[in-house]
Every structure is written in C-alpha cells, then in structure tokens.
Amino acid sequence: MSDPQKTADAVLKGNVRIAARLMRDLDDVCPSAIEVMKRIYPHTGRAFLLGVTGNPGAGKSTVVDALISLYRAQQKRVGVVAVDPSSPFSGGAILGDRIRMQRHATDSGVFIRSLATRGHLGGLSRSTSDVASVLDAMGFDVVIIETVGVGQDEVEVVSQVDASIVVTVPGLGDDIQAIKAGILEIADILVVNKSDREGADRTVRDLVSMLELRGHDSAPVEIVRTVATTGKGIDELANAIERFRARNSDDSAARSRKRAEVTVRELVLDKFRRLTDGELRAHLDLLEAVARRTLDPYSAAETMIQHIGKKSD
Amino acid sequence: MSEKRRLRILVAKPGLDGHDRGAKVVARALSDAGYEVVYTGLHQTPEMIAVAAVQEAVDAVGLSIMSGAHMTLFPAVLEALRKHGGGDIVVFGGGIVPDDDVEELKKAGVATIFRPGATTQEIIDWVEKEVRK
Numbered sequence: 001m002s003d004p005q006k007t008a009d010a011v012l013k014g015n016v017r018i019a020a021r022l023m024r025d026l027d028d029v030c031p032s033a034i035e036v037m038k039r040i041y042p043h044t045g046r047a048f049l050l051g052v053t054g055n056p057g058a059g060k061s062t063v064v065d066a067l068i069s070l071y072r073a074q075q076k077r078v079g080v081v082a083v084d085p086s087s088p089f090s091g092g093a094i095l096g097d098r099i100r101m102q103r104h105a106t107d108s109g110v111f112i113r114s115l116a117t118r119g120h121l122g123g124l125s126r127s128t129s130d131v132a133s134v135l136d137a138m139g140f141d142v143v144i145i146e147t148v149g150v151g152q153d154e155v156e157v158v159s160q161v162d163a164s165i166v167v168t169v170p171g172l173g174d175d176i177q178a179i180k181a182g183i184l185e186i187a188d189i190l191v192v193n194k195s196d197r198e199g200a201d202r203t204v205r206d207l208v209s210m211l212e213l214r215g216h217d218s219a220p221v222e223i224v225r226t227v228a229t230t231g232k233g234i235d236e237l238a239n240a241i242e243r244f245r246a247r248n249s250d251d252s253a254a255r256s257r258k259r260a261e262v263t264v265r266e267l268v269l270d271k272f273r274r275l276t277d278g279e280l281r282a283h284l285d286l287l288e289a290v291a292r293r294t295l296d297p298y299s300a301a302e303t304m305i306q307h308i309g310k311k312s313d
Numbered sequence: 314m315s316e317k318r319r320l321r322i323l324v325a326k327p328g329l330d331g332h333d334r335g336a337k338v339v340a341r342a343l344s345d346a347g348y349e350v351v352y353t354g355l356h357q358t359p360e361m362i363a364v365a366a367v368q369e370a371v372d373a374v375g376l377s378i379m380s381g382a383h384m385t386l387f388p389a390v391l392e393a394l395r396k397h398g399g400g401d402i403v404v405f406g407g408g409i410v411p412d413d414d415v416e417e418l419k420k421a422g423v424a425t426i427f428r429p430g431a432t433t434q435e436i437i438d439w440v441e442k443e444v445r446k
Binding site: 024087114116 | 318319321340341343344345346347348349350351352353354357358360361364365367368369370397398399
C-alpha cells in the first residue's frame with residue numbers, strides 16, 4: 001500500500017488481492033486510498049453500471065446471481081457490490097448476499113464484494129461508488145450494485161448507475177405500499193420476481209396503473225416477470241436492460257455529468273462535515289454560551305463558518 | 314488506524330455436513346460484537362472459501378466443521394488461501410475435533426479451534442486478542 005502508483009498499476013492489471021485491500025481501505029477511509037483513486041479515476045467509465053434495488057426478501061441477490069450467469073455466458077466479466085445494513089447498535093453486520101452468488105466464487109471472471117452501510121443512509125455505503133470504480137478500472141464489463149432492502153426513500157443508487165432495476169414480489173399488499181413514491185420513480189425497469197406465485201398478475205396490473213399516473217412525458221418503464229431461482233425471465237430482463245440502454249445512449253453524457261456533480265458535492269460536504277465537527281469541538285465555549293442563552297445559535301454558526309473559511313484557504 | 318479498524322470475518326462451512334446452526338450463532342455473535350461478518354453458507358469448497366476471503370479482504374476466516382473431515386478441510390483452506398495471496402489471513406475454527414488433531418492443526422497453521430462448550434464471549438475475546446493486531 002505504500003506507493004500509490006504501484007497499487008494503482010496492480011489494480012489496473014486486475015490484481016484481485018491488491019484491489020480487494022484497496023476496497024477495504026476505501027471502506028475504512030484511509031487517506032492513502034484516496035491517493036490511489038486519483039490515479040485510477042482516469043481509467044474508469046468503461047463498465048456498464050447496473051443498480052438492483054427493491055424490497056427486503058424480493059430476491060435481489062438471486063436476480064443478481066442469475067444475471068451474473070447470463071452475462072458470463074456472453075463472455076462479459078462481472079463485478080458485484082452487495083450492500084447490507086450495519087446494526088445501528090453494535091456497528092456490526094451480517095453480510096449474506098454472497099450466499100446466493102457463491103457458485104460464481106471460483107469463476108475468475110466474477111468479483112463479488114460485500115459492504116456494510118456503516119451508518120450511511122440511502123441504501124448504499126459511503127464507499128460503494130468508489131468500490132464500483134475499482135471494479136470498473138479492473139476491467140469488469142458489467143458492475144452490479146445491489147442495495148440494502150429498501151423501503152421508500154433509499155434511492156441513492158440512482159445517482160451512481162447507468163440503469164436501475166427495482167425488484168418486487170407478488171403479495172405485498174394493496175397498491176404495493178412498499179415500493180410506492182421514490183422507489184418506483186427511480187425504476188428504469190421493474191421486475192416482478194417470484195412471478196410463479198399467486199397474485200403476480202395483480203402486482204403487474206398495479207404497477208402498470210401506477211406508471212400510468214405519471215405524466216405523459218415520463219420515460220417508458222418495462223415490467224419484467226422473473227422466477228430468479230429457475231432463471232425464468234432473466235433473458236427477457238437482460239433484453240429489457242439492453243433496450244433501455246439503446247433508448248438512453250444519447251443522454252449517457254448527461255448521466256455522467258450528473259454523477260460527477262453528486263460525487264464532487266458529496267466529497268465537499270464530507271470535508272466540511274469533518275471541519276465542522278473539528279470546529280465544534282474546538283469552540284465548546286460558543287456552544288456553552290448558546291446553551292446558556294447568552295449567545296444565539298445563528299451568530300454562533302456564523303462565527304464557526306468564518307473559522308472554517310480561514311482554515312480552508 | 315488499526316485500533317479503530319472494523320474487523321471483517323468470513324464464516325463458512327466447508328464440506329458436506331449440513332449442521333449450520335453453530336456457524337449461524339457464531340456469525341450473529343460476531344456481528345453483535347461489532348464485526349462485519351461475511352457469511353457464505355453451506356457446502357463450500359476450500360477454493361470457494363479462499364477466493365471469497367481474498368475478494369472480501371477479511372482479517373480472519375472462521376470455519377465450522379462437524380463432519381470429522383477437519384484434518385483434510387482445514388489444511389486445504391490454508392493451502393487455497395496461500396495460493397490466492399491470502400496467506401496472511403487468520404484461520405480459526407469450531408467443531409468436534411479431538412485433542413491430538415487440534416495440536417496437529419495448530420502446527421499446520423490453524424490459529425485455534427473452539428470446541429463444544431466454548432462460549433461466544435470466549436470467541437470474541439480471542440478475536441480481540443489474536444486477530445486485532
């Protein structure tokens with residue numbers, strides 16, 4: 001890890017051990033990893049980034065497993081970043097998405113990495129996009145990002161990928177409560193998995209009518225039925241993904257710019273958050289004054305901002 | 314940095330026995346202790362375990378073996394880890410393993426083996442002492 005250029009070169013050559021350690025350092029926010037990323041970034045942007053999100057238990061990992069098989073049959077190399085939640089109490093996590101994909105473990109054309117959210121909201125870990133970039137730079141053709149099981153607003157993945165799949169299942173109740181609002185809006189393709197179950201037709205109908213509620217100028221969203229455990233419908237899903245890519249090839253540049261904006265903004269905010277935390281600790285007297293009401297919080301905040309401004313010059 | 318680093322541990326069941334309750338209890342206990350536990354499930358070959366451990370950049374691999382095949386499986390996992398550049402990853406285990414075999418496995422490079430009666434706290438204490446270095 002000492003020489004960032006050496007590490008970057010090894011990653012670009014596809015060294016699994018060194019790339020995996022870099023991912024660990026990114027997850028642990030080691031400054032040395034940033035130096036490596038600066039050298040790797042120019043070599044990213046070649047992989048197709050696919051987001052897979054959806055309800056807990058909908059079968060996201062099994063859909064990903066089936067997609068790995070399909071892409072491997074097409075001789076494409078596949079990277080997977082699978083995110084599971086950290087416990088807010090212990091900080092620990094059980095990362096179990098691999099269980100469904102382990103049959104690909106010894107295929108050197110597949111790299112699977114599990115990440116815990118580590119307190120980050122939005123369905124991803126803070127490190128997810130960087131880890132995906134490492135896989136991209138290693139030359140994986142497709143990089144699949146699987147989010148935690150999401151409810152209604154864990155939609156960060158949309159800013160990180162070229163296409164988002166939302167996986168749901170029959171029988172989640174009236175009007176598919178759990179995937180309404182944000183999560184439905186981010187879907188480029190909707191998957192009704194476990195579609196051999198009772199209620200699949202109803203679920204598809206509900207999704208169609210919810211899509212119809214959107215404006216006339218909304219982008220078309222295909223609905224695909226799958227039974228991921230048997231592979232049924234996965235071909236059709238891959239075709240739907242290809243059609244989406246073909247339809248949207250024009251605005252891939254716009255997507256890239258948007259992603260750049262999100263990434264840079266996050267990095268800047270992150271830096272300011274840490275500077276702010278430092279200033280707060282360094283000026284406990286100000287906080288004490290606000291608590292005793294001898295100072296108002298607005299003036300205290302302005303003073304802090306001036307301090308931070310001087311520091312970042 | 315190292316004292317703050319969040320440990321990652323892979324828990325796997327190699328071989329053919331299907332008794333995964335112990336592995337699941339340990340995985341849960343390690344997670345409750347604040348570690349990130351990659352759980353790969355049943356029927357893993359040494360090769361699958363080693364590749365997963367390297368890709369996941371874990372600090373340690375915990376194997377649960379109840380089948381009696383420990384004298385074959387532990388060395389095979391160690392060998393596969395070395396082959397994939399993960400020779401520095403700590404390997405420990407749990408299961409029904411006789412005294413003599415424990416000694417021999419330790420000589421072969423297994424860090425320790427927890428046997429029936431070991432508490433999850435003992436395992437966590439051991440991880441804190443031996444894996445967090």
